[in-house]
Amino acid sequence: MSTLSDIEVSSALVMDDQADVCRLVVRQLEQIGLSATGICTKPELVAALERAHPDLLLLDLSLGESDAIEIFRVLSEQRYEGRAVLMSGHGAPILEHARRIGERSGIAIGGILRKPFRRQDLQALLVDMPSPVRSSDAPAPAEDDPMLLQTAIDRNWLEFWYQPKINLKENRVVGAESLARIRHPERGVLSPAAFLPSAGVDALHALTLQAVESAFLAERRLSAVLPQPRLSVNLAGHTLHYPDLLAQLKEIRDIVEGGSQMILEVTESDVIEDVIAAQEFAMRAVLHGFAISIDDFGSGYSTFERLRRIPFSELKLERSLVDGCSRDRQLRSICQAAVQLGHDFEAEVVGEGVEDIADLETLRELGFDLVQGFHFARPLPLEEFLKYTASRQDSQG
Known part of the structure; x- marks a missing residue:
């Protein structure tokens, strides 16, 4: 059976425009045994990414003045190499559309969590999540060589x-x-x-x-x-x-x-x-x-x-x-x-x-x-x- 030791995440960032939700998810991650920080706005995300890229980003779809689609562009511009987990109270079709847009933007989507979710749901998702591909592991980009x-x-x-x-x-x-x-x-x-x-x-x-x-x-x-x-x-x-x-x-x-x-x-x-x-x-x-x-x-x-x-x-x-x-x-x-x-x-x-x-x-x-x-x-x-x-x-x- 998979355990906490199977979770290959050392740092996590939670982004939700509702501060109380941020604190709740951060607390759930800490109970699992992970280091986590919560943020609510796009400028906070940009500042956080300038300091370090977390292994995991838990991202709400609706972010007040912003939204997950805009955040995908930010992550792509910042060459984010970790995994993003999408959180939302929206139905499954909206979550799946968001997943596909994120993947099309080059973001590795590690999973989907329907709100409200339990700590056990979060832990199960993290245990089953494939390890993110690091730049040192990724194949070199193909040269445009028609021959x-x-x-x-x-x-x-x-x-x-x-x-x-x-x-x-x-x-x-x-x-x-x-x-x-x-x-x-x-x-x-x-x-x-x-x-x-x-x-x-x-x-x-x-x-x-x-x-x-x-x-x-x-x-x-x-x-x-x-x-x-x-x-x-x-x-x-x-x-x-x-x-x-x-x-x-x-x-x-x-x-x-x-x-x-x-x-x-x-x-x-x-x-x-x-x-x-x-x-x-x-x-x-x-x-x-x-x-x-x-x-x-x-x-x-x-x-x-x-x-x-x-x-x-x-x-x-x-x-x-x-x-x-x-x-x-x-x-x-x-x-x-x-x-x-x-x-x-x-x-x-x-x-x-x-x-x-x-x-x-x-x-x-x-x-x-x-x-x-x-x-x-x-x-x-x-x-x-x-x-x-x-x-x-x-x-x-």
């Missing part, structure tokens, strides 16, 4: 890691999503955020071909553990315009003797950008034995009419709509609607970014078919993914 991906391909720095996809009804691994990584000789392992945004179309096309080849080869090894493994590969939207793309994918499949149906993931935003190209590619891909997944659904605001044009068999709900669905009635409603939509299209519905048991159980209750996320496993190098899958299979008999 990084092409260089990685030319120098054989490219790797493909796999994040397990879990069948909710059977609670077992059924496949994985392939995710690219660069193992840089100086900067270490780089995620797609470091090299995809600035990459050129030719490099993205080469990445797609390598990803498909690696996935087919991985599938052959995975077949020893899973019956008919289902691996998926992301396609960059611009690569859909390559006239020979499908022929190249088929050629790779023939050369490596790929057996199962490869899933090609096309983001919703790419569908919106050029629905005709997406429709033609998807239709041909399905006719030639591939499957199509609409990835990041909910991020592009597509119309249902556009979806009707794409022959997809999988609908992946964007992680920002999944994270927190157990405690946010509006997110739950969106998830529920997505399940009905996907099933009406005779497609399986996947929840991305599942990180806690409460969200997982909500998705199970709503009828999601598959899930993936840190709750089960982060993306893993192939050897580790194979071990993870074999271990789960053995544990389930």
Whole structure:
């Protein structure tokens, strides 16, 4: 059982425009065993941050002449690296909107407390809160190098890691999503955020071909553990315009003797950008034995009419709509609607970014078919993914 020693917070600041509330929360923190100070105004916060940055900021949403949204900007300007816990008597939807605005501002939101709350509620939140990422631990910001991906391909720095996809009804691994990584000789392992945004179309096309080849080869090894493994590969939207793309994918499949149906993931935003190209590619891909997944659904605001044009068999709900669905009635409603939509299209519905048991159980209750996320496993190098899958299979008999 988690105890006070699990709380990795040494200093805390409480900000509420009501002085009596400030004193109450400070007292609760002190009873837990933490050093805390209370403030009521924006100038007091600025002065406090000039002296030192606390590990934790408990922040009320309504602050008289100010508000939490304005404070997020202050924290961002001050490069605040601790965690912010949001406090309010407002309902869950308002708190969740505030959480998302804070995260979009670059603030690490450590949790939410509905007023009034008990000391036990506060302590439980602190015990379960992940440690804040310090600047010394954080990866160095990516350089805006449009040639990084092409260089990685030319120098054989490219790797493909796999994040397990879990069948909710059977609670077992059924496949994985392939995710690219660069193992840089100086900067270490780089995620797609470091090299995809600035990459050129030719490099993205080469990445797609390598990803498909690696996935087919991985599938052959995975077949020893899973019956008919289902691996998926992301396609960059611009690569859909390559006239020979499908022929190249088929050629790779023939050369490596790929057996199962490869899933090609096309983001919703790419569908919106050029629905005709997406429709033609998807239709041909399905006719030639591939499957199509609409990835990041909910991020592009597509119309249902556009979806009707794409022959997809999988609908992946964007992680920002999944994270927190157990405690946010509006997110739950969106998830529920997505399940009905996907099933009406005779497609399986996947929840991305599942990180806690409460969200997982909500998705199970709503009828999601598959899930993936840190709750089960982060993306893993192939050897580790194979071990993870074999271990789960053995544990389930």
